[in-house]
Amino acid sequence: DIQMTQSPSSLSASVGDRVTITCRASQTISDYLNWYQQRPGKAPKLLIYTASSLQSGVPSRFRGSRSGTDFTLTISSLQPEDFATYYCQQGFSTPRTFGQGTKLEMK
Amino acid sequence: EVQLMESGGGLVKPGGSLRLSCAASGFSFRTYSMNWVRQVPGKGLEWVAFISSSGRNTQYVDSVKGRFTISRDNAKNSLYLQMNSLKVEDTAVFYCARNNHDSFDIWGQGTTVTVSS
Numbered sequence: 396d397i398q399m400t401q402s403p404s405s406l407s408a409s410v411g412d413r414v415t416i417t418c419r420a421s422q423t424i425s426d427y428l429n430w431y432q433q434r435p436g437k438a439p440k441l442l443i444y445t446a447s448s449l450q451s452g453v454p455s456r457f458r459g460s461r462s463g464t465d466f467t468l469t470i471s472s473l474q475p476e477d478f479a480t481y482y483c484q485q486g487f488s489t490p491r492t493f494g495q496g497t498k499l500e501m502k
Numbered sequence: 503e504v505q506l507m508e509s510g511g512g513l514v515k516p517g518g519s520l521r522l523s524c525a526a527s528g529f530s531f532r533t534y535s536m537n538w539v540r541q542v543p544g545k546g547l548e549w550v551a552f553i554s555s556s557g558r559n560t561q562y563v564d565s566v567k568g569r570f571t572i573s574r575d576n577a578k579n580s581l582y583l584q585m586n587s588l589k590v591e592d593t594a595v596f597y598c599a600r601n602n603h604d605s606f607d608i609w610g611q612g613t614t615v616t617v618s619s
Contacts (some may be wrong), residue, residue, distance in 0.1 A: 429605040431547075438597055438609035439539075439547065445603055482547055486604030491549035492535075492565045 397421050397485050400495065401494030407502040412473045418483035420464040427487035428466045430459055433496075434479045444486075454463045473499075504528040504608055506598050509612030518588050518617070524581040524598030524610055532576040535601040538583050541592035541612075548594075551583065552601070566592075588617045 398421035408414050418428065422452035426446040431439040441450045446466060456471040470477055478501050483494040509524040522538070538550040551572040552561040560572050571584040581598050593616050599606035 407603055427604050431606075433547075439606070440609070441605055441607045444605040444607070448603070450607065484547070484549075484605070489552065489561045491552075492545040493549070496546050 396490055397424060397488060397492050398475055399437075399483055399485055399492050399494040401481075401483055401497050403497060404495065405498045405500060407500050408473055409502045410473050410475055414470050414499065415429070416468045416481055416499075417493050418466045418468070420485055420487075423484045424484060424487035426461060426483055428459075429484045429486055430460065430468045431459075431482045431484065432477075432479050433482065439482065442481075475501075503542055506600065506608055506610035508598055508610040508613035511596065513599040513616045513619055514588055514617065516588060518616055519584070519586045520588065520615060520617070522585065522596055522598075522613055524583075526579045526581065526600075529557045529600075529608075531579040536572075536574065536581045537599045537606060538572060538581075539597045539599050539606065539609075540592075540615075541597070542594045547580065550596070553581070570571055585615070588615075590617050593617045 400419045402417050402477045428446045430443040433439040442453050442457050446461040447459045458469045481497045505527045507525045514520050535554045535612045537552050541547050553572045557574050569587045595612040595614050597612045598610045600608040
């Protein structure tokens, strides 16, 4: 199985900050990397698919990128509604696997 | 509006069975493959099962193989998860999720399964 390792596990930031979350795959997954946002008590929401494609309706302050087996989610200017937990997920092979999550909290 | 709505969760004893349902609306259900994903309260996400658009191909995470069965009825726009021989560690919120671009682009609100004596 492909292991997905996210860092950091938690992050404190303020409105307006630029934040970066990283996800590393245990083997090559090409661009098959997706990012999700989950607010407390809600279902996950797809933000980015195939490493860098913005899902329809998602604000452009969310950006995804790839360097080899390392993937990055960047939020350019944090808004109050962005404080949530973020997960990466590989869509390259079965079983589909998720990172352990990054909880983004308000400083 | 594109929507998925799960039902069928509840409290069941270890060794018991439960059938989850997911009703789809607002899109052409028969053209999309589908998944079940679960989340232990306070923990991360775990993919559980996949079914192709026709229903002919299915895949499972190792921990549920032989106990869970994913199925669909395209005429009823519905997805199912039959769960047998349930264990305490199966306690979770179960989500159905649509497959698109090898991602899960639409999710239901989730249904809670509690396995406890």
